[in-house]
Amino acid sequence: MARVKGKTALVTGAASGIGRSIAVMLAQEGAEVIVADLNEAVGQEVADEINSSGGKAYFQKLDVTSEAQWAQAFSALTERCGKLDILVNNAGVTERGNTENISFSDWKAVIDVNLHGVFLGTQAAIRMMKSAGGGSIINIASIEGMIGDADLSAYTASKGGVRTFTKSSALLCAREGYKIRINSINPGVIRTALLDAHLANFEDPEPEYQRLASKHPIGFLGAPEDVAYGVLYLASDESVFVTGSELVIDGGYTAQ
């Protein structure tokens, strides 16, 4: 199967977790993938792994908060690939802290990556895609952008911003006839290396895993692939009528 054959995709935060899974899946389904991340060593490994298993990928060092680095990444991909069909704004950070105690600098650090990074990527991609006949931009938000979480003040604000920014940008592209679709995905808790590190803090991680899983009616936590399949759908032409919309992949968390 090759559901995104011949397309070029840039995935941010692609060195690990959900981003890595997205990059690998898009490559398996026929896309050339730009593995963008801050972490050079691990990001390069992901690109190598894709190339050695018959796919096509290269690593691009990218700090999503830097407009200059976005410009560099786009000029590199223009030279190497000639076009961009798919942008996955996946890079994100989290900082535990509630509204009373989070410092302004911690707040700004979260907003900088999660919201400003998505804006910079989307703006750069629209400029490129509109003259190349269109594309699909996929922003990874979170169920924490739909509901509140007392201990994730900045994170919930940033992800709520990503959801509505997505709709605003989708309407712009539709109105202007750019043929660029923009959608978001709201995952629940996904079992990534970051989560495993959190679980490793517990002498017996099982009760903590069960506590988190029990918040999801389906009874287990998601895997990175669960999100990657949603990205694949939105990246492919299967979703040509879908824009300004969102996929909730949360095991029923927000259905309750």
Next chain:
Amino acid sequence: MGRVAGKVALVTGAASGIGAASSILLIKEGAKVVLCDIDIERGEALASKLGSNALFVPLDVSQEAQWIAAIETLLSHFGKLDILVNNAGVVVIANVENTTEEAWRFVHSVGTDGTFFGSKHGIGAMRRSGGGSIINMSSVSAIGGYPYVFAYSASKGAIRAMTKSVAVHCAQKHYGIRCNSIHPSGIATPMILKRRDIAEAAGHNTEDQLPSELKGLGTPEDVANMVLYLASDESKFVNGAEFVIDNAATIIEGKIPG
């Protein structure tokens, strides 16, 4: 290898539009499909075209006894039920002031009652085979205000809420059954095209009321692709969620036509 290889599906309203496109795609991706509809002629013609992995079973979704019989037929032919697409629906063009009791009950008998009976008996069959995926066809009219399809909106809103109730119930019972809804707008199906003709004939300003339909209609295949995703194991962490396929129709600035 198909994306739903080895699975067995039941699709209601399968003789035309989104139901037909979903049945065709599910079979193409490896499923066996029982196509259900009240239009026996079209349903049988489509099933015979699709070959041995398709079976047509007449079904009026508003009749519980017919549901029980249809699922028995499905189980005796294909042995199990993995995917249920509650797609059958009808629309009546009328607002809250001029909707008749008859029209109200008719729309609900197909949409609301049909989805209830399907879910109830579909869960029964799916439990026996260890799980499954129920996909309910709702509408953007369950989300925004659509005055000229009052009963339809109410029914689609009920389907939206039923979906979440069923999803959480099945999760709490550990049935391994997921339940999600799809909310299309502006899809070129026989039902919608007829609706547009009626609306225009009645002098409604469809440019204001049906924005996406004038900006370019989607196709039944656009919805079928989402049915396929929700039917497949690709969406195993997706439960109680809703998917809007509307070319941004629901997020466009509100208009209240005079």
